[in-house]
Amino acid sequence: MDLVFSEADLDFRARARSWLRDNIPATARPAHGAAAAQFDRDWQRRLYEHGWAGVNWPQEFGGLGLPEVQQVIWYEECARAGAPNYINTTYVALMHAGPTLIACGTEAQKAFHLPRILSGESLWCQGFSEPNAGSDLASLKTSAVVDGDHLVVNGSKTWTTDGQHADFQELLIRTEPGSQRHRGLTWVICDMTTPGISMTPIRTMLGDEHVNTTFYDDVRIPLANVVGEMGSGWKTAMSTLSFERGTGFIGDQLALYERVNQAIELARRTRLEDGSLAIEDSAIASRLALIKADTLAIRAMTFAQISELQRSGNPGPKGSVMKLLVTGTSKALSHLVAEILGWEFMAFNGDRAEHPWTYEYLWSWVYTIAGGTSEIQREIIADQLLELPRAR
Template identity: 50%
Template structure:
């Protein structure tokens, strides 16, 4: 599937391609920690200064307000140029928190946070998952006790990416005593410098420590930091997940087509490899994913469930592509930093953002109309 471009779109593509060619950093970005934050925020600041920040955000809030076809063109060119990964410490602010504040936040929340996110001056992390509430998010147990004009938070979150370098967190907690499941939750803005917060980075098998667990001990958050209304956090959280599963990962989805072409070149340069059929399948699957991505973005109406189709396809295809890279490289894979790192990181794709099993349940029950899975 290809975009049918008019003259204006073609000119936009050339403009984006030229700017990226002239400006993408040449140095390999650090994996984690303060150095990774500095690299990511410097790149975002450069993009913002040139008018390439917040591509999907409305112009009223400082973004570019791009039409869907222009947004796809930007990310096509972004991945073609091999610009820095969008899955860095700026990801949550730009693709989760910012859009959620635009949709559900107060005027004061928008005025304070949105400009800082766009300029790379404020890094966000997500505080949704817990040790006993990952895929089943509604079973979360972190509490927020309302005392006057404050919410006093106690509990624990886990898999909070970039929490060790974040300024703020989108935090989902239970604020209504005695409530169960989706009821009585609140989505609040948590200042990560508040007393009572402890962040412990988690090193993954790829050697990076961009995950973290976060502990809250009588952390006092202003009541005015609730987004979308007190005790109605599930609605706000579904808004956040809608962005996460539809437009947030555009660059990552389109990047897989680029990686397949790199694999084909890699295989051609590796004597004795016989993977033509496998690579052809991967190229076709990447093209199918790209078509699904176009459909999800260009449709005038869409649902969270459409995002589950794309998310599941992306996660499993990413793992197959990186496994193929390991087979092509053979023992040399141990010496190839980028491919080996990405291969190990890809194992998390069928867990992050909702497990593959959860995505299949959503697709089966809410798209195909199959009977609900028996609940315990």
Template identity: 40%
Template structure:
């Protein structure tokens, strides 16, 4: 197992930096660094530049339009993008549905949907969670009943991230009530323009419209939109979540947040001097930095194994747990570092084109909203409690 970067990796890092310098729009980078919400067009503009360079779909085989990155190159690319202020593209089409279609989809589905994901023609959202089925996803109740060449879908999905931008939704639906709950679930692709689909916004505690709830009322979906085999959608769901969980660790984002924390703590002073010299605060900061170093090493081990043809096992759940805990702790420490300036939250300051002046330093404005929003990190993608159960089964056999 080799964890050192090769000369080729260092050359690739230089190539990525040059590309970002020449192609990342300064307006988008400024929004990212200022904590502002990006528009759909911002995402599409950046996606188009990555597509033109051939650096878009890192988890896809090259034959389907993937970037061809090695696992180490993917790690380097993500790190440099975060450092430059490049946006993370919504994962639903590129990192979730795309790999599922490549693994389980029909030739017709691959030929139709994959190019439209790449060029942004279709934007996807995820229909997994329901009001009574989140961490216990197998208890979902949205029904799909076969009626000739269609399924008739009734039910509700919730916490549908960026659904207001989406054209399509991939859904887990119940097609049978026989046997174990996992055995009666199917994976279905639904056009959001279909009659009977209603989407309503959920405004989160920090005032953002990031998530939604989706209602299905006798929605007719062509049977050709079934991915894989009827009643075997749980296999697709598990495959998708493995891709999602490793990315949630967010090593590059945590490293950038730690660097920001050190900078802010060094600039914040009281009668006793810089906050970074306060023993209690410094101890918490050192603790999270040690955890981050250990997590990065674990992530590189997983990357190295993947480079050698291995497949992540319980490591993806371990990275998900530790990564979300670290990012939440960094968010809390940043909020504490700015003191009273973290208390007032004025989301209108973060709106595009706003003339509102921030209260305190610019970097303090988004911190309260980010703190509240990042409470979700340990829940979505399978809650950390569920991840611990997965680890105990895979490692301890319990």
């Protein structure tokens, strides 16, 4: 793969860097709650109004229609500038729902939802996991029956991230009575203001309540909201998850490099218990060097990944390899910073801006679950990439 950027790429990088320098918010994002959601909407609206939303989305759907490599450059420049992290309340809409609708939605669904997603008007949440159907998603029980031109949904979902702020939900339900596993599932758009939806917040170790258990009691969803076909929801859901695992975390992959540089600067100014600078400790310096080398490898693999995406049009299972690498590297970096900071690292009040390293440490554990557990990623690699025989 050619890693030499074209003149167009370099021009895009310069324009992105200049715009971000002049436009990133002057205040930090609120730690959580409705204020955080409004901050995310406002930032997305600013991107939209200034022509930076949907860098790689097709132009016919409101995006810029630029190559994937320029999307990656955008993420690099956002990390460099310290722009708001893209994993926020707009994430599911931009990284899950939007791409899924582009790939599988009807023209009416695209026309209504895509502009609202790009502008930050609509926030989305995900309704896939259930109390007994997390990693084993195919065992989900939430069901629906057809009543005229509606589906009537009953059941529950869990880990509904930011569901209390969402306008719509990507909801996976069982629509064929008696069906098992992957068969008889349907992917639908659920309006979160529909009567019969209720939520119970779940407090996490990050100190917030941004995830929920969601209950559906005779919730009526129009059949026009089915994405794909009735009963083919597993195929649609795999499209959603392939975007999440393949390209949805590219921003995090690239932001890791900036975090390593910040950790090196931290080691240069932080003194250990014996009074020496952390960077003078050969073990710490060696581990920082190895982690930085890993992030450089991740960056190169990211460009290889998006190069393959441009050829095939689908992220494919190799995204699972990247997610495992990023998860492991992020955890290694967080553990090392914890050693450098010592007791100071333990101070945490839930505010990411005030305690960024502690937040990243806690998030590194979430990352081993979000988007499919590390165990599931290994299973995908073994099954779809290595073609190893399944365990009996």
